[in-house]
Amino acid sequence: MEYVIEMLDIRKEFPGIVANDNITLQVKKGEIHALLGENGAGKSTLMNVLFGLYQPEKGEIRVNGEKVHISNPNIANDLGIGMVHQHFMLVDPLTVTENIILGKEPTKFGKINLKEASKEVKKISDQYGLSVDPDAKIADISVGMQQRVEILKTLYRGANILIFDEPTAVLTPQEIKELISIMKKLIAEGKSIILITHKLKEIMEVCDRVTVIRKGQGIGTVNVAETNENELASLMVGREVVFKTEKKEGHPKQDVLKIENLVVKDARHVTAVNNLSLNVRAGEIVGIAGVDGNGQSELIEAITGLRKVESGTIRLNDKEITKFTPRKVTESGVAHIPQDRHKHGLVLDYSMSDNIVLQTYYKKPYSNYGVLNQKEIVKKAKKIIEEFDVRTPSESTLARALSGGNQQKAIIGREIDRNPDLLIAAQPTRGLDVGAIEFIHKRLIEQRDQGKAVLLVSFELDEIMNVSDRIAVMYEGQVVAVVNPKETTEQELGLLMAGSKRKEAGEVNNV
Amino acid sequence: MSKRTVNLLVPIIAVLLGLLAGAIIMLVSGYNPILGYSALLEGVIGNEYNIGETIRQATPLILAGLAVAFAFKTGLFNIGVEGQLIMGWFAAVWVGIAFDLPAGVHVIVAILAAAVAGALWAAIPGILKAKLRVHEVIVSIMLNYTALYVTNYLIRNVLTDNSDTTERIAETASLRSEFLSSFTDHSRFHWGIIVAILGAIIMWFILEKTKTGYELKAVGFNEEASRYAGMNVSKNIILSMVISGALAGLAGAMEGLGTYEFTSVKSGFTGIGFDGIAVALLGGNTAIGVILAGTLFGALKMGALNMPFEAGVPNELVDIVIALIIFFVASSYVIRVFLERKKRKGAK
Numbered sequence: 138m139e140y141v142i143e144m145l146d147i148r149k150e151f152p153g154i155v156a157n158d159n160i161t162l163q164v165k166k167g168e169i170h171a172l173l174g175e176n177g178a179g180k181s182t183l184m185n186v187l188f189g190l191y192q193p194e195k196g197e198i199r200v201n202g203e204k205v206h207i208s209n210p211n212i213a214n215d216l217g218i219g220m221v222h223q224h225f226m227l228v229d230p231l232t233v234t235e236n237i238i239l240g241k242e243p244t245k246f247g248k249i250n251l252k253e254a255s256k257e258v259k260k261i262s263d264q265y266g267l268s269v270d271p272d273a274k275i276a277d278i279s280v281g282m283q284q285r286v287e288i289l290k291t292l293y294r295g296a297n298i299l300i301f302d303e304p305t306a307v308l309t310p311q312e313i314k315e316l317i318s319i320m321k322k323l324i325a326e327g328k329s330i331i332l333i334t335h336k337l338k339e340i341m342e343v344c345d346r347v348t349v350i351r352k353g354q355g356i357g358t359v360n361v362a363e364t365n366e367n368e369l370a371s372l373m374v375g376r377e378v379v380f381k382t383e384k385k386e387g388h389p390k391q392d393v394l395k396i397e398n399l400v401v402k403d404a405r406h407v408t409a410v411n412n413l414s415l416n417v418r419a420g421e422i423v424g425i426a427g428v429d430g431n432g433q434s435e436l437i438e439a440i441t442g443l444r445k446v447e448s449g450t451i452r453l454n455d456k457e458i459t460k461f462t463p464r465k466v467t468e469s470g471v472a473h474i475p476q477d478r479h480k481h482g483l484v485l486d487y488s489m490s491d492n493i494v495l496q497t498y499y500k501k502p503y504s505n506y507g508v509l510n511q512k513e514i515v516k517k518a519k520k521i522i523e524e525f526d527v528r529t530p531s532e533s534t535l536a537r538a539l540s541g542g543n544q545q546k547a548i549i550g551r552e553i554d555r556n557p558d559l560l561i562a563a564q565p566t567r568g569l570d571v572g573a574i575e576f577i578h579k580r581l582i583e584q585r586d587q588g589k590a591v592l593l594v595s596f597e598l599d600e601i602m603n604v605s606d607r608i609a610v611m612y613e614g615q616v617v618a619v620v621n622p623k624e625t626t627e628q629e630l631g632l633l634m635a636g637s638k639r640k641e642a643g644e645v646n647n648v
Numbered sequence: 649m650s651k652r653t654v655n656l657l658v659p660i661i662a663v664l665l666g667l668l669a670g671a672i673i674m675l676v677s678g679y680n681p682i683l684g685y686s687a688l689l690e691g692v693i694g695n696e697y698n699i700g701e702t703i704r705q706a707t708p709l710i711l712a713g714l715a716v717a718f719a720f721k722t723g724l725f726n727i728g729v730e731g732q733l734i735m736g737w738f739a740a741v742w743v744g745i746a747f748d749l750p751a752g753v754h755v756i757v758a759i760l761a762a763a764v765a766g767a768l769w770a771a772i773p774g775i776l777k778a779k780l781r782v783h784e785v786i787v788s789i790m791l792n793y794t795a796l797y798v799t800n801y802l803i804r805n806v807l808t809d810n811s812d813t814t815e816r817i818a819e820t821a822s823l824r825s826e827f828l829s830s831f832t833d834h835s836r837f838h839w840g841i842i843v844a845i846l847g848a849i850i851m852w853f854i855l856e857k858t859k860t861g862y863e864l865k866a867v868g869f870n871e872e873a874s875r876y877a878g879m880n881v882s883k884n885i886i887l888s889m890v891i892s893g894a895l896a897g898l899a900g901a902m903e904g905l906g907t908y909e910f911t912s913v914k915s916g917f918t919g920i921g922f923d924g925i926a927v928a929l930l931g932g933n934t935a936i937g938v939i940l941a942g943t944l945f946g947a948l949k950m951g952a953l954n955m956p957f958e959a960g961v962p963n964e965l966v967d968i969v970i971a972l973i974i975f976f977v978a979s980s981y982v983i984r985v986f987l988e989r990k991k992r993k994g995a996k
Contacts, residue, residue: 443875464878473876481876486869491862495877504859 140202141166141298141329142187142218147196149182156182157193160355162331162348164298169320169330171340171347171361173373175570177528177540179353180333184300188220189213200298219291223302225283229276233269233286234258237293261292266322281312288319299323300331305339306568309428317343335373335570337366349373374572382578385586387606389418392455393559393590394440399449401432401439401614409435411614412449417559422581422591424605424622426598428634432614433594434476437563440592441473442466454558467496472557474549476564476594478541482548485537489529490518492536493551517554525550526576542573549580560584563594578604598627612636654987658980659930659937663944665983666973673968674961683959688966691954692947698954700832703841704907706946708733710844711899712924713931713938714851715766719892720933721855723868726889728773728788729896730921731795732766734914736900738799739765741911742807744817744904754820759843759901766897767890769795774889778882784889792917800913813912823906838906845939847895852935854891864888896921926974945970 142164149157157179164170174180185191187198189207198205200216207213213220227236234255242249243257258271267285275283284304291299301320305313320330320343332344340347341361349356349372356372371377394417401410409432417423427433438444440451442463451459453469461469475481483492494503494514502513518532527547529539536544545565552560562581566574581604585591595601601608602622610618610633618633671681692702712729719726726732740762749757773787807814823838855861867874867884875881899920904911927945931937952966976983 441876462878463875467878475876480870480872482873484866484870484873487866495866495873498862499859507858507860509857509859509862 139166140164141200142331143199143202144183144187145197145199147183147186147198148194149179149186149191150194155353157186157350158353158355159196160350160353161358162355163358164329164331165346166329167324167327168345169324169332169343171332171334171344172350173335173337173340173347173369174350175335175352175373175572176542176568178350178373180350181302182353183350184220184302184331184333187213188218188300214294214296217295217297218300219294219296219298220300221284221287221291221302221304223304223306225287227275227283227286230274232272232274233278233289234271236275236286237271237290241294258289258293261289265292265319265326267319279312280307281309281315284308284312284316285319288323296328298329298331300333302333303335303568304332305334305336313339337369337571340369341366351375370571373570382575382582382603384582384604387421387585389421389606390588391419392416393419393453394592395452395455396440397450397452399436399439399451400447401435401444402447403432403435408447409614410439413611413615415609415616417590417592419558419590420585420588421606422585422593422604424601424608425592425594425611426601426608426630426634427594427596427611429596431611431634433611434563435614436611437473437476437561437592437594440466440561441471464496467555470558472552472555472560474545474552474560474562474565476567478544478548483536483544485535487536488533489522489527489536489539489547490515490532492547493518493521493532495551497555521547521550521554524554525580542569545569546573546576549577553580553584557589559590559592561592561594564596565593566595566597566600574600598630601630602627610634654984655932657987658983659932659941659977661983662930662976662980663973665976666969669972669976670965670969674965677965679959679961679965684955684961684965687955687958687961688948688951690958691951694954695833696831697833697835698950700828700835700837702943702947702950704836704838704946705950706943707838707840707844707906708899708902708920709923709927709945710939710942711847711895711902712920713927713942714844714847714924714935715892715895715899715921716924716928717931717933717935717938718851718855718895719888720928721868722864722884722888724774724777724885724888724892725785726770726773726788726892726896727785727925728770728791728921729892729899729924730917730919731788731792732769732893732896733900733903733918733921734792734795734799735769736762736766736897737904737911738802738900739897740821740901740904741814741817744821744909745807745815747821748818749820751820754818755823755905758817758821758905759898762897762901762904763894764897766900767894770889770893770896771886774886774893777889778885792921796914796917799911803911803913807911814910816909817905821905822909823902824909836907838902840902840906843898843902844942847898848935848939851891851895860887896924899924926970926977929974930977 140163144162147157147160160183172180182191186193189209189212198207205216234251237258238254243254244250255271262269267289269282269285269289304316308316323330334340344361346358346360348358351373396413396415399410399413400408403409413436425433435444439446442461446459450457453471458466458469479485494517497503503510515532522529522532525546527543527550529543565577581591593604605622608620608622609616610630612634613636674681674684691698693699712733715729716726740758743758743761747754769791772791773784776782776787777784803814804810823840825839828837829835855865863879863884864887867879867881871881923945927938927941931941948966948970952963955961955966956963
C-alpha cells in the first residue's frame with residue numbers, strides 16, 4: 138500500500154464549464170503534497186470532490202488502496218480526511234475547546250463533559266507542538282492561533298489526511314515559519330498533508346511532491362527536489378513567467394501628491410497616522426512598506442476622503458483636497474484599488490458591467506437625464522474586460538461569480554481606465570497567483586511610464602522591492618525612512634518596519 | 649431548469665401546496681373541499697360584481713406590496729407600511745373634504761397628498777437609520793401605532809366634531825366611476841387600479857433604469873463599496889424609505905378615495921400593510937410579481953366571503969389557506985432544494 142489518497146481521472150462539470158478534466162492526484166503516506174494552480178484552475182473543485190461536497194462525473198477515489206464513494210463530508214471525516222479551511226469556521230465567543238468539540242461533543246448522561254474535552258484537546262495540542270490554550274476564547278487569540286484550532290479540530294476528529302487550503306494567505310511571516318514546523322511535525326507523526334497553494338516559495342520549502350493543474354487539466358506531478366520555482370511557475374501558467382518585473386529608469390517630475398503633517402485617527406479614535414509627510418511625483422511609484430496595522434489603511438482612507446483628517450494637509454496637483462468627499466477626490470483625478478476588493482471594490486451582487494461604472498455611472502454617456510444607458514455601460518465593460526483579460530462568461534455575470542484574480546483585474550481596469558493623475562494601489566496582488574501578479578505589476582509600471590503618480594501599499598516585501606522607485610517605510614503611523622530600493626536589502630527594510638532603526642528627519646526627505 | 653424558471657415555479661408551487669393543505673384541512677373538518685373551492689372561485693369571478701370587487705380589493709394590496717418590495721430591493725425592511733398607509737388614507741380624505749378644487753385636479757391633489765404623507769411618515773425611520781443607525785424595523789413598527797392613534801385623534805378633533813366618521817369626500821376627489829361601476833353591476837371598482845399599475849411601472853423604472861435606482865440598490869447591497877464609489881449613503885437610505893412610504897401612502901389613498909370615500913376612527917390596523925409583506929414575498933419583490941401576487945391575495949379575500957354562503961365553510965378557513973401559502977413561500981427554500989434535486993436527477 139503506497140498511496141493514502143488516490144484520485145484517478147476525476148472529471149467534474151458545471152453548467153457551461155469543465156472544472157476538472159481527467160485530473161489524477163496520488164498522495165503518498167507521510168508526505169506533504171502540494172496542489173498547485175492559478176486562481177480558478179480547479180484546485181478547490183478537486184478538493185471539494187475529495188471532501189464529498191461535489192460528486193464527480195467520472196473517475197474514482199481510493200483511500201488506502203480501497204475504492205470509496207464519498208457522497209458527503211461526513212463520509213470524508215470517517216475516512217480520516219480533514220480540511221483546514223482558508224476562511225476559518227469558528228464561533229468567536231466560544232472557547233477553543235468548545236469550538237473543537239462542536240458537533241462531536243463528549244457527553245455524560247446528556248451533559249457535556251467540558252473538563253474531559255479540554256484535557257483531550259490539550260493532549261493533542263502537546264503531541265503536535267501546537268501550544269494552544271484550550272480554555273482561551275477564539276475572539277482573544279491571534280489569527281495564527283485560530284488556524285491551529287482549525288488544525289486541532291481535524292485531528293480531534295481523527296484525521297490522517299489533512300487538506301490545507303491556502304493556509305499562509307492570512308499569516309504573518311513569523312506565523313508562516315511556525316506553521317511550517319507544525320506541518321513537519323504532523324508528518325513526523327505519520328499524517329499526510331495536501332497543501333493547496335499558489336506560493337512557489339512555500340512549495341520549495343516544505344513539500345515533497347507537487348501536482349500541477351492548469352485550467353482544469355492535470356498537468357502532472359513532479360518531485361520538488363528535481364524542480365525549481367521557474368519551472369513550477371511555467372507549468373502552472375503555461376508560459377515563461379518573469380519574476381523580476383522589467384522596468385526602465387524612472388523620470389519623476391513634479392509633485393502630484395503632497396501630504397504634510399497628516400494626523401488621522403482610526404475607528405477606535407486612536408491616532409493611526411501621526412504627523413506624516415510624504416510626496417509622490419508624476420512618473421514614479423512610491424511603495425509604502427510596513428507591517429499591517431501601522432496606519433497604512435487609515436492613510437489611504439484619508440487621502441481618498443473615506444476617513445476624516447484631524448489635522449495636516451493633502452494636496453493633489455497643488456490643490457488642497459484634505460476635506461473633499463470621496464466623490465470629489467475621485468473627480469479630482471485619484472483612482473483607488475482598495476485593499477479589500479469584496480468590501481470596497483465591488484458590489485458583488487451587481488453584474489460586471491454595473492461594477493465597471495461604479496464611480497462613473499452618473500456621468501455621460503452612462504447616464505442621460507438620470508436614466509442609465511445600458512448600451513454604453515456594456516460597451517465600456519466589454520472594452521475593459523478585453524483589455525485587462527478579465528475571464529468572465531459575459532459582462533452580465535455577477536461579480537460574485539468571478540475568481541479573485543479576475544475580480545481584481547476588473548477593478549484595476551476600471552481604475553486605470555479613468556485616467557487618473559494619482560493611482561493608489563493597496564495590496565493589489567493579495568491572494569493572486571504569479572500570472573496575475575506579473576500582469577498587475579506590469580500595469581502599474583505602465584502607468585508610471587505614462588507619467589502618472591503611483592502609490593503602492595503592500596505587506597509583501599518582494600512586491601515593494603520589485604515595483605517601487607522609492608520606498609517609504611511606515612511604522613506606528615509615521616514614515617520612519619525613505620529608501621531607494623536599489624540601495625537597500627530586505628533585511629534593512631525588515632528592521633525599519635520593526636521600528637528598530639529610525640533615520641533622522643532630515644534624511645527622510647531627501648532621498 | 650434555468651434560474652428564471654425556478655424563480656417562477658417556486659411561488660406557483662407554494663400557492664398550490666397552500667391550496668392542497670387547505671383542502672386537507674377542509675376534509676378533516678368535515679367540509680367538502682371541491683364545494684369550498686368552487687364557492688371561492690365563484691366569489692372571485694362568478695359574476696361581474698365579484699370581478700369588480702376583486703380588483704378593488706387587490707388595488708391597495710398591490711401598492712402595499714410594492715412599498716415593501718421597493719424597500720427590500722434596496723436593503724431595507726419597511727414593516728411600517730401599515731402606518732404609512734393610514735397616514736396616506738387620512739391625508740387623502742382630508743384634502744378630499746377640506747379643499748374645493750375642479751374635477752380632475754382635486755383627485756390628483758388628494759392622491760399626491762397621500763403619497764407625501766406616507767413618504768414623510770417613512771422618512772422618520774429613514775433619517776434615524778441613516779444618521780443614528782437605529783434599525784428601521786423597530787422605529788417603523790412603533791410608528792404604525794403612532795399613526796393609528798394620531799389619525800384617530802385628528803379625525804375626532806380636527807376633521808369632525810367628536811364624531812367617529814368623517815363626512816364623504818367631495819365628488820371631485822373621488823376615484824369612483826359610474827362607468828366602471830355600471831359594467832361591473834354596481835361594484836366599488838374604481839380608477840385606483842390605474843394608480844397601482846402606474847406605481848408598479850414607476851418602481852420598475854426607478855430601480856432598473858435610472859441612476860437613482862443604481863445608487864439605491866448599490867447602497868442596499870454594499871454600503872462600504874457605495875461610499876468608496878462616492879455615493880451619499882445616508883441620502884440613499886432616506887430616499888429609499890421615502891419612495892417606499894409614498895407607495896404605501898398611495899395604498900391608503902385607494903381606500904380613502906376609492907373604496908370608502910371617507911375615513912373613520914379605527915380600533916385596530918387595516919392589515920393591508922402587513923399583507924403587503926406577504927404580497928412582496930410571494931411576488932419575489934418584482935413589480936410584475938407584486939401585481940400578480942396582490943391580485944391573488946385580493947381574489948382569495950373576496951372569494952373567502954362567498955365560502956360560508958355557498959359551501960358552509962367558515963371564512964376563517966380561508967385565512968388559514970392564505971397563511972399556509974405564505975408559509976410555503978417563506979419556506980420556499982425547501983421547494984428550491986426539491987426542484988434542484990429533480991433537475992440533477994433529470995440531468996443524469
